[in-house]
Structures are given as structure tokens and as C-alpha cells.
Amino acid sequence: MKFLVTGAAGFIGANTAKKLLELGHEVIGLDNLNNYYSPALKHHRLESIINHQNYTHTNLNLEDRDGVADLFKTQKFQRVIHLGAQAGVRHSITAPFEYVDSNLVGTMTILEGCRHNEVEHLVYASSSSVYGMNPKIPFSESDMVDHPISLYAATKKSNELMAHAYSDLYKIPTTGLRFFTVYGPAGRPDMAPWLFTEAILNNKPIKLFNEGKMQRDFTYIDDIVEGIVRIQDVIPKENSPDNVTTTAPYSIYNIGNNNPIELATFIDAIEQACGKTAEKIMLPMQAGDVKRTYANIDALVASTGHTPTVDIYTGIEKFVSWYKSYHGL
Numbered sequence: 001m002k003f004l005v006t007g008a009a010g011f012i013g014a015n016t017a018k019k020l021l022e023l024g025h026e027v028i029g030l031d032n033l034n035n036y037y038s039p040a041l042k043h044h045r046l047e048s049i050i051n052h053q054n055y056t057h058t059n060l061n062l063e064d065r066d067g068v069a070d071l072f073k074t075q076k077f078q079r080v081i082h083l084g085a086q087a088g089v090r091h092s093i094t095a096p097f098e099y100v101d102s103n104l105v106g107t108m109t110i111l112e113g114c115r116h117n118e119v120e121h122l123v124y125a126s127s128s129s130v131y132g133m134n135p136k137i138p139f140s141e142s143d144m145v146d147h148p149i150s151l152y153a154a155t156k157k158s159n160e161l162m163a164h165a166y167s168d169l170y171k172i173p174t175t176g177l178r179f180f181t182v183y184g185p186a187g188r189p190d191m192a193p194w195l196f197t198e199a200i201l202n203n204k205p206i207k208l209f210n211e212g213k214m215q216r217d218f219t220y221i222d223d224i225v226e227g228i229v230r231i232q233d234v235i236p237k238e239n240s241p242d243n244v245t246t247t248a249p250y251s252i253y254n255i256g257n258n259n260p261i262e263l264a265t266f267i268d269a270i271e272q273a274c275g276k277t278a279e280k281i282m283l284p285m286q287a288g289d290v291k292r293t294y295a296n297i298d299a300l301v302a303s304t305g306h307t308p309t310v311d312i313y314t315g316i317e318k319f320v321s322w323y324k325s326y327h328g329l
Contacts (some may be wrong), residue, residue, distance in 0.1 A: 007084030009042035071114035082124040092152035103155035129153035168248035171323025180256030184221030185322030220310035230304035256295030273320035
């Protein structure tokens, strides 16, 4: 089967492409290798797939309407896994138009490509950030998500609405995945596992926002990829909604660990893996951030049969081991 994977040099994208290749599929990877964080890390991720006989890489901006249209027309993808986006809640406060271009215009080019080229199934990345300050725990797909507290979250909610419109109008099967905090080897350098590991190994203090009173539904990358690869085979049908109320061929799933971790436990895991104790600086809550994420994943488990298996101590040990190797420590 021929897949388009956008964001193929990203953390989740590269691992998803690798898994699809291992399963014998053909993958066209799209990524513009921008400098939101070091392109060197993106090239490092691509090393494991770039020379595979069934992989082809395309350096392209998602918002390039003609370029994306030509790619769809030429390649005739059977399925699309759209993971490319401008990531980061905090960056959206200082660079909002990057999110409009990549996440809104970019998703529109993908939807149009699917519309005009008979794509069987579009799976795309949403985010747990759409839940905003939702007080109901755990977060469920049926919860109201009309009050985002960051532009990033607003673009991801918009992606879900755009996908539903195209599913209803053009009968394109679409599945949105609300990712909860994903971590593992070669993860993003702007995320807590990297930032805390880097600080601890260099004997620098770590910053704990909201004075450390935070919880996150950390999910190891292998569990995330397994969920993605399985759900792309679960194609939504008209008039048979799984976990959202609609007659369109459209689904939304939480993809997380269903096990929120206290920040203290998370830091303890890093300290153990590093063999050092962290010096901590307590700070107030940051704008656009949330205190707790917690995924109800019953719908995803029912549809795929997969339950996350990697615990935080095992996953963090693997991340820290990779981090040391990557930096020659």
C-alpha cells in the first residue's frame, strides 16, 4: 500500500514511517525540515528510513498549494497520515502566523489532495490541547472542546472541524488523533524530557511551572506508533459513528496512556536514569499551558485492541540512554 506521511522528519512522523516500511508498505515522506528546532535532529531521525528502498522523501511546505496538489496527482496515495504541523503551545503565542500557515492552510492542502485523488483514509494529528481547561477527568472524545486557551489548540480544533466538513461533503473517511504528551528517543528538544535531562546532566536547575503541581499523560513513542498504524486500518463509514455523533465517515480518538503522571514521579524517573538529583526552581503557571492531561482511551482500545505497555521509568531510561549516545556522553 502507498502512504503519504507528512511531518516525516518529525518525532512521531519518522517513527510512523519506519513502522510502515517494516510492514512492507511504500512511504512518501513530506517535510520541509524547518528550523523551529535543530534540523540536525530531523536529519538524524531520517537516517533510519531515508535509504530504504520503499521510502521517498519530498522537501515541501504543507502550505504550498500547487506543490502538494502535484504530489497527490503524481503519486496517487492510497492512504494519508498527516502529522506535519507547526508544533508547540508556547511558540504559538509569539509566532501565530506560522500556525495559521502550517496548521490551517497546510491541512487544507491535504484535504484537497485527498478530495481530488480518491484517498481511502486520512488520519491526521489533533492534540490533547483542544481540551483546554476542561475540568472533567479523564478527557473523553465526547467532551466539549470549544474553549481553547492557545492558538495552537485553536488550530487543532479547526483541523477537526475542517476534516468533518470534508468527510460530510465529499465522503472522505477521516480520523483525528488527539495526541497526549509523547516522549522517547529522538523526541523534541522543546519538551520536558529533553529539557530536564539536559539540565540535570549539565548540573543546571530545572524550571517547574505552576510550582510543579502538574500531571501529564505521558505516552511512549512505540505505543503511539502502534496506535496510529492500527487505526489507519479502521476506516470510518457513513452512518456508523464509533465515538462521535455524526453520520459522516469521521472519527476522533484520544491516543495516550490513560495514566497521568505526577511531575514529581516524572522527574524521579529522569533523576534515576541520569544518576543525579535535580535542583528545582519553582515558577508560576505559563500562559496557554494546562495543569493536567488525562486521556480516556477506551474508544481507541476498542477499535484497535492495543493498550499502551511502556511505563514511565522504562521509557525515560530509553530516552536518557539515547540522549547520552546522541550527544557523545
